[in-house]
Amino acid sequence: MLEKIKHYLDYFHRDVEKEIERFAKSIPEGSLVLDAGAGEGKYREYFSHCRVIGVDNCVGDSSWDYSSLDVVGDLHLLPFKDNSFDFVICVVVFEHLKNPFKAMRELSRVLKKNGKMFAVFPFMWELHQRPYDFFRYSEYGFKQMAEDVELSVVEIKQLGCFFRVLHYMVASMLKECKNNISVLLLTIIFLPYLLLFLFISDIIDRLTGICNYTPGYSIILKK
Incomplete structure (x- = not known):
């Protein structure tokens, strides 16, 4: 899971x-x-x-x-x-x-x-x-x-672009975690952020033009 x-x-x-x-x-x-x-x-x-x-x-x-x-x-x-x-x-x-x-x-x-x-x-x-x-x-x-x-x-x-980089860094941190409890806790903490940028990071990048x-x-x- x-x-x-x-x-x-x-x-x-x-x-x-x-x-x-x-x-x-x-x-x-x-x-x-x-x-x-x-x-x-x-x-x-x-x-x-x-x-x-x-x-x-x-x-x-x-x-x-x-x-x-x-x-x-x-x-x-x-x-x-x-x-x-x-x-x-x-x-x-x-x-x-x-x-x-x-x-x-x-x-x-x-x-x-x-x-x-x-x-x-x-x-x-x-x-x-x-x-x-x-x-x-x-x-x-x-x-x-x-x-x-x-x-x-x-x-x-x-x-x-910029906000996709932020999303990638957090997602990579979760992948690097070997302890399932740590992964679960970090996922709970960062999940709202990840889900938000999962859907709007491209839109924000286009609006800001930070490429x-x-x-x-x-x-x-x-x-």
């Missing part, structure tokens, strides 16, 4: 799932998709009409089940030929890469010409998967990193 509450209040990841689903629906049936940094493969279900190859180095989280992976490998040196994949997805991974520029070059290398890459990257997030949390990216930094390896921006989307803050971005790139 508490896990369901946590998931429902985690607005950012629900936004991410919506963007992934939207991107997946744009992909032709039978396409070959690389899930780079796939982890437990939780986004594979959105690409059931495609052939998905999941790759991860399996060090991010010791509690995860990596059994659904197709390849255990390093994004800095992918074991695939040039121009192998029609599409690439890379969701909340780049902050964990020691050399993101090299990894971006590798992803561009294995992507076919005119192929597209979908990525999600955090901007204002908590530390996670320690000690493998190295970077945060502005939209301009990530765009420049992509353009340096001949990937052009098709679309970049800010996943919420220099965001939990993160989704981006679509084309080779």
Whole structure:
């Protein structure tokens, strides 16, 4: 029950799932998709009409089940030929890469010409998967990193503004709590706030125009 509450209040990841689903629906049936940094493969279900190859180095989280992976490998040196994949997805991974520029070059290398890459990257997030949390990216930094390896921006989307950041921080705090009693007490304390901003944070952000803050971005790139 508490896990369901946590998931429902985690607005950012629900936004991410919506963007992934939207991107997946744009992909032709039978396409070959690389899930780079796939982890437990939780986004594979959105690409059931495609052939998905999941790759991860399996060090991010010791509690995860990596059994659904197709390849255990390093994004800095992918074991695939040039121009192998029609599409690439890379969701909340780049902050964990020691050399993101090299990894971006590798992803561009294995992507076919005119192929597209979908990525999600955090901007204002908590530390996670320690000690493998190295970077945060502005939209301009990530765009420049992509353009340096001949990937052009098709679309970049800010996943919420100032009040969504506040909502995300409280929701993340609840997710971090390991003690069920603490979670229950904190949920009771913060629930009115969370429910309020769950429904009106976007409206408030549009009215205030405070958009220099965001939990993160989704981006679509084309080779």
